[in-house]
Amino acid sequence: MTKTLTRLDRKFFARPTVEVARELLAKNIHFRDKVARVVETEAYLGPEDLASHARFNSRKRNQIMFGSAGYVYVYFTYGMYHMLNIVAEEEGQAGAVLIRAVEPVSNVELATNGPGRLTRAMGITMQENGVDLVGSEEFWVEDSGSVPEEIMETSRVGIGYAGEYRDKLWRFYVKGNPFVSRV
């Protein structure tokens, strides 16, 4: 009997972004030889969400957010950090989930308690922008069957400019997990 990895399929990602963000907790991200368990996420919606990159409508950088679910959206910010996002929603509807923190499972040595840190620890760069997590040989998400202990919902980090969307409870993390980026 071969080992059975339950890779998340297109249907998992092609749902409302907030739902996908919550359910990505406790899933395992595989990138090449590295494996890490998601412990913190944030949902970024379409043009109406004043905190989302999609608020500028479809541009060169963010067009992936308007495309098919299950694709990787990586962007570079503050001159040093890569941010890992996974596209959600049906085709043509913008939305993506920012992975803010993961817990090392295999071959991950550096700190992973923050969006800039986890990409550095796993070696994720702009090279991965546009990769299809449903079809790639070296980048995918696995449903290990484990369930998050207790899920916390708070407002998102670093988006104080977003008006009424500042207070949306679209940040999710595993309560008490030591790898969450902050309380």
Place this chain on the structure above:
DNA sequence: AGGATGATATCC
């Protein structure tokens, strides 16, 4: 509290 360090949005 402030600096790093580059891409992008939004002005002139």
Place this chain on the structure above:
DNA sequence: GATATCATCCTC
């Protein structure tokens, strides 16, 4: 073309 801003992290 210039400048302000950034879904951050590190050092002081």
